[in-house]
Amino acid sequence: MLPFKLIYDEGYDLNLGTHVFPSQKYRLIHDRLLADGVATREDFLAPEPATDEDVRRVHSQDYVHKLKNGTLSRDEEAWLEVPYSKELSRACWLAAGGSILAGRRALADGWAANIGGGFHHACPDHGEGFCVIHDVAIAIRRLQSEGAIERAMVVDTDVHQGNGTAAIFGKDASVFTLSIHQEHNYPHPKPPSTVDVNLADGTGDDEYLAVLEKHLQQAFRDFSPQLLFYVAGADPYREDQLGGLALTMEGLAQRDALVCDYARRNAAPVAIALAGGYARRVADTVSIHVGTILAARDAAVLKARAR
Numbered sequence: 250m251l252p253f254k255l256i257y258d259e260g261y262d263l264n265l266g267t268h269v270f271p272s273q274k275y276r277l278i279h280d281r282l283l284a285d286g287v288a289t290r291e292d293f294l295a296p297e298p299a300t301d302e303d304v305r306r307v308h309s310q311d312y313v314h315k316l317k318n319g320t321l322s323r324d325e326e327a328w329l330e331v332p333y334s335k336e337l338s339r340a341c342w343l344a345a346g347g348s349i350l351a352g353r354r355a356l357a358d359g360w361a362a363n364i365g366g367g368f369h370h371a372c373p374d375h376g377e378g379f380c381v382i383h384d385v386a387i388a389i390r391r392l393q394s395e396g397a398i399e400r401a402m403v404v405d406t407d408v409h410q411g412n413g414t415a416a417i418f419g420k421d422a423s424v425f426t427l428s429i430h431q432e433h434n435y436p437h438p439k440p441p442s443t444v445d446v447n448l449a450d451g452t453g454d455d456e457y458l459a460v461l462e463k464h465l466q467q468a469f470r471d472f473s474p475q476l477l478f479y480v481a482g483a484d485p486y487r488e489d490q491l492g493g494l495a496l497t498m499e500g501l502a503q504r505d506a507l508v509c510d511y512a513r514r515n516a517a518p519v520a521i522a523l524a525g526g527y528a529r530r531v532a533d534t535v536s537i538h539v540g541t542i543l544a545a546r547d548a549a550v551l552k553a554r555a556r
């Protein structure tokens with residue numbers, strides 16, 4: 250049994266078939282967590298979909314209307330890079346509800362993980378790069394709107410820069426955004442995050458971890474979040490089909506431990522969202538995401554012992 254809740258619903262699966270985005274990974278992660286005895290059924294909570302009002306705190310009325318009614322233009326559909334359907338929209342509303350619930354549970358329990366979400370390329374007026382709506386931003390805006398938090402931090406370790414996060418929070422001092430990513434990779438252009446760490450192609454474990462630690466240290470000196478959203482992409486992995494960094498499984502586990510450790514030592518509750526992962530073997534992507542949950546578990550146990 251875990252010391253925090255996992256948020257999951259079968260409806261997260263976008264049913265994309267043989268697409269490079271393995272959207273069946275959510276179910277596979279759920280199943281692996283149970284099969285390995287990391288979690289029990291009681292550890293999982295099912296989310297409610299976000300409300301349209303929640304989504305409109307981040308996205309334009311016009312874009313939300315098009316998603317609900319299936320009236321995106323051909324170009325707007327093409328930018329998504331996943332086939333549009335009303336079912337796709339429903340799955341994304343559900344994932345956004347999952348991130349809201351993860352944020353809420355993190356505030357209550359110190360930690361929580363959405364076994365989905367992390368759609369960090371979604372922008373206010375359009376979606377792109379497999380990201381339809383920005384679940385993490387929707388969660389932050391919802392929690393701010395009800396007065397649960399004022400200040401949030403987003404730490405994004407997906408191999409691709411969090412351009413949607415940057416576009417949404419770029420002019421908002423209440424949300425500190427840190428993105429560490431491969432410079433020569435999608436998206437182009439990269440609107441500025443609070444801190445962008447642009448890594449060279451082929452960056453490996455040692456350099457990655459040293460640079461990440463330096464920036465985490467500085468981020469927590471500059472900003473004191475009441476909630477940290479960890480966008481924990483699995484795609485800095487050296488076997489990733491859409492990434493050009495060279496982290497090993499071990500390096501990725503150390504990355505997760507580092508982020509969780511900094512949050513713990515700075516008393517920031519952590520809500521995890523999964524984001525990308527396109528390893529040649531889907532089982533590797535599943536292992537990396539499960540590793541993130543294990544890192545959070547270890548940090549949560551340490552935190553509880555220190556009380």
Ligand SMILES: [Zn+2]
Binds near residue numbers: 407409484
């Ligand atoms: Zn990515």
